[in-house]
Amino acid sequence: MATPNEAKIGFATLSDGKTAGETIHGKTSGETIQLQLTAEVLILLREEYVQREVDVEENGNESVLDSVRTVVVHREKVGGLGLSVKGGSEHKPLVPAMISRIIPGQAAAKTIQLYVGDAILKVNDVNIETYTHDQVMEALKTAGDVVTLTVRYFKPAAVFLNKSSDPSSFNDNERNISPPGVILPRLEKQWVVYSSIPLLYAYLTRYVGQTDQLRINSFELVGIDGNTSGVLHFDDSHSLAEWVAAITNNILSLLNQMIKMMNRLLLPEEQIQYMGWTQERGSPGNSTHGWRPKFVALKGPDIYLFDVPPMQSRDWMRCDTVFQVYECMFKILQDSELLDDKQHCCSIQTCSKETIYLTLESRSDLLQLEKAWYRTNHSAVTKLKSKTFGCVHHGRLSGLTLDIDVGFSLYDSETKTYLWTYKFSRLKGSSDDGKQTLKLHFSSDKEGQTETKKVECSSLQLLLYCIHSFLSAKLASVDPSFLANM
Incomplete structure (x- = not known):
């Protein structure tokens, strides 16, 4: 397998990629291109006639x-x-x-x-x-x-x-x-540089633009400035895999260096856990429901989705799509849940009932995003410590508190006392009506029995996502291997 900062030289066939059939069905036409990969750039050279000087x-x-x-x-x-x-x-x-x-x-x-x-x-x-x-x-x-x-x-x-x-x-x-x-x-044929793609903030894709159609033995590299390598076709899957691994590893290495540099200037609670490109799918029925590139960042307690990677501190404040991770639900999609032929997909469900569908280039990339999500969530919940939701319990105004150290607590506003408290470990399950009623099932002091507590909350979706976030953060706190194995 390739390693970060790999230098590599080889050849590919360049096509314009305007039609999917050129590469999807294993057919390709175009010119032979020499590729030179360094730690920071992919250089493309084509063979051209160069004039030899004559004395x-x-x-x-x-x-x-x-x-x-x-x-x-x-x-x-x-x-x-x-x-x-x-x-x-x-x-x-x-x-x-x-x-x-x-x-x-x-x-x-x-x-x-x-x-x-x-x-x-x-x-x-x-x-x-x-x-x-x-x-x-x-x-x-x-x-x-x-x-x-x-x-x-x-x-x-x-x-x-x-x-x-x-x-x-x-x-x-x-x-x-x-x-x-x-x-x-004399005109002599020489390999001449005609294009170079900086790897920092670049992304590689094997799919035909905005579609779920996978190119055969081909990929395209797109730089931050929109400059593209064109569709590069390789003779076999082994050569393709080597080049994909080498380029993506070098991109990842540069991103990690950038994250470390940025984190030196950030407070501990604002540290960046992850940055990288994904593809976002528009909602079904939307005229823009095709896939489009999105740059995802996990910073502090939030997830950011950018059209263009953040280059300055003000870019973070100007991002239109920002959610707190503990108020969202992250899920890796199973095959039966995929929207089309794109693989390695996940969804992020927000408290506003919006669902964000993302895909990454490989299973490894997807798992890296998942691990970063739970690390970000653990850090955010640990910093937050507790969160209280207004609710109704037995017809009386109450406050249901989630506390990383205590667990679940219900505070009665009339008597100004806590009616009950349960550790997170005692939660055996839950059920809800999808509107505002939630039932929490806790293990009882009596062996084999459960105690059910019913509350009504107008922010039911947000409450459910926060419960899930606090539970996973608590698991990570008592079992350090949880995050290590993610």
């Missing part, structure tokens, strides 16, 4: 480069002028009409005065420098049987018009590909 002494006499030449070409019945032309005034920046190919043995080649890279300035004394490509071709076509071309050699263009610029590679009929004494620089 001036090696280049010989290039006086022809500065001269305007007039060449007469006799059109032939078969083959015409025997040349091809590229460029025209429609190109921005302006590219003159240039001879891109001279056909061996035909009219242009027979003059021994025209070369690939010659810019055509005039046709029969008519200036065509401002002509479009189509206009140039029409001028050449209608110029007659004897055509006078006014040309100037343009070496930079010649290099790219003729990528096989080594004169030794030409046959005798192609020696006039460049002027005598002019040695074109």
Whole structure:
């Protein structure tokens, strides 16, 4: 398995990923890309032609480069002028009409005065420098049987018009590909950096954007600035797994470093337990019910959901989606509870009856979020110590208190006394009507018997979530292995 801060070099096939079928069904098309992974960035390189510099002494006499030449070409019945032309005034920046190919043995080649890279300035004394490509071709076509071309050699263009610029590679009929004494620089294929994705706050996904469709042997890396690697396809699942593990481990390492740096500036009760990317699914029936990236952070007693990771302290205060963890219910979804084909999903139910559906890239990522949730909850409840809910007991106003040390207590507002107290360990179960009535079943002092206490609370959902949070926090307090094994 890959380890954090792994350096890695390899190859993948890059596709634009515009259609799911390119990779979902194991099919892919695109160019070969070299990948270079460092601790902080994924670098993408593509193979391009790079000009090799030629010494001036090696280049010989290039006086022809500065001269305007007039060449007469006799059109032939078969083959015409025997040349091809590229460029025209429609190109921005302006590219003159240039001879891109001279056909061996035909009219242009027979003059021994025209070369690939010659810019055509005039046709029969008519200036065509401002002509479009189509206009140039029409001028050449209608110029007659004897055509006078006014040309100037343009070496930079010649290099790219003729990528096989080594004169030794030409046959005798192609020696006039460049002027005598002019040695074109060789174009060599090299791996050139064309994109790099910083790993800090980046996320990797194997799914087609906003869908539950899993790409085969492919993933996409998206940087914090929205810059993307494109869809990178690998030959087999083993190569894919290695790259996914290496990249995600490096991302996690950078996030952990960022968390440590931020925590140095925060109070103990405001420490960050977790930061990372998830995908959130919109509610069914909502026009935006597809999956979209959400950056999740567990800080202090709260869970934050950002569209963009927090870069400054004020970003935390501006977050629109914030909930206290002990007032929510976290649950890893079973297969029967999944909303679609996305795997590794969880739900967060809030006291406002809102349900947030999240998915992570792997089972390991999901379990890390779960562990961080319970650590955050334990810290928050331990800091809070107790929470009281207004309720009605036997028709009288009361207060049901959850206390991390004491357990459940019911305070009667009329007599100003506690009517009953039970430790958390004595709770055997509960039932409710989904509205406001809650029954708590405690073990009795008499063996094998239970005592049921009934209360009515207008904030029933919030009360139930807090009971669950206090119970899990208490379990973590009396059994340290609870959090260690999460």
